Amino acid sequence: GAVVSQHPSWVICKSGTSVKIECRSLDFQATTMFWYRQFPKQSLMLMATSNEGSKATYEQGVEKDKFLINHASLTLSTLTVTSAHPEDSSFYICSARGTGASYEQYFGPGTRLTVT
Amino acid sequence: GESVGLHLPTLSVQEGDNSIINCAYSNSASDYFIWYKQESGKGPQFIIDIRSNMDKRQGQRVTVLLNKTVKHLSLQIAATQPGDSAVYFCAGEGLNSGGSNYKLTFGKGTLLTVNP
Numbered sequence: 001g002a003v004v005s006q007h008p009s010w011v012i013c014k015s016g017t018s019v020k021i022e023c024r025s026l027d028f029q030a031t032t033m034f035w036y037r038q039f040p041k042q043s044l045m046l047m048a049t050s051n052e053g054s055k056a057t058y059e060q061g062v063e064k065d066k067f068l069i070n071h072a073s074l075t076l077s078t079l080t081v082t083s084a085h086p087e088d089s090s091f092y093i094c095s096a097r098g099t100g101a102s103y104e105q106y107f108g109p110g111t112r113l114t115v116t
Numbered sequence: 117g118e119s120v121g122l123h124l125p126t127l128s129v130q131e132g133d134n135s136i137i138n139c140a141y142s143n144s145a146s147d148y149f150i151w152y153k154q155e156s157g158k159g160p161q162f163i164i165d166i167r168s169n170m171d172k173r174q175g176q177r178v179t180v181l182l183n184k185t186v187k188h189l190s191l192q193i194a195a196t197q198p199g200d201s202a203v204y205f206c207a208g209e210g211l212n213s214g215g216s217n218y219k220l221t222f223g224k225g226t227l228l229t230v231n232p
Binding site: 004006032034042043044045046049051057059091093095104105106107108109110112 | 162217223
């Protein structure tokens, strides 16, 4: 149980275009989902926290107009990187927390974004 | 602000040896800590967690020790195997920038290499 999927697993896009990444909780309902970014040989950095049905809370330094997050249902959150640039190339990872009392976050497998 | 860091960026051990990975944290308000394993190109995998009201927790071949006095935690892996080779992250949980959600702050990571 507690499986989180991401789609696509990797994507290549041209500079200036937008790309959408999906995060799904497959066997549980996720009231809260988190989006992280990880550059090579670095740690995971939280970008934003999204609660179902409300606006996402972005971490300091993360542009909310560039990284659009939608958490429209208890099983799906999307991250759209708008007007992507090569410096946005990174590994994007989502996680989900269920509706119970557990603290645990369940992580997705990640999406490798390459902007050319 | 909260930060979680690691003392050693790399650790190389022989198969069968015990491994110890260390982590320091700065936020004394953190009350939940987790160790994750991340293999190349994959999302983090939960290993073991510990609440601040405990100082030791054991799992299968893994033990986490928490010393709140010096804000330090460690992950011990017994009888390390080649399949344990990965990057290991500690993470501590605290409030996000908006104060509305709890978030994980990850340490820098330690690359564990197990030599056969």
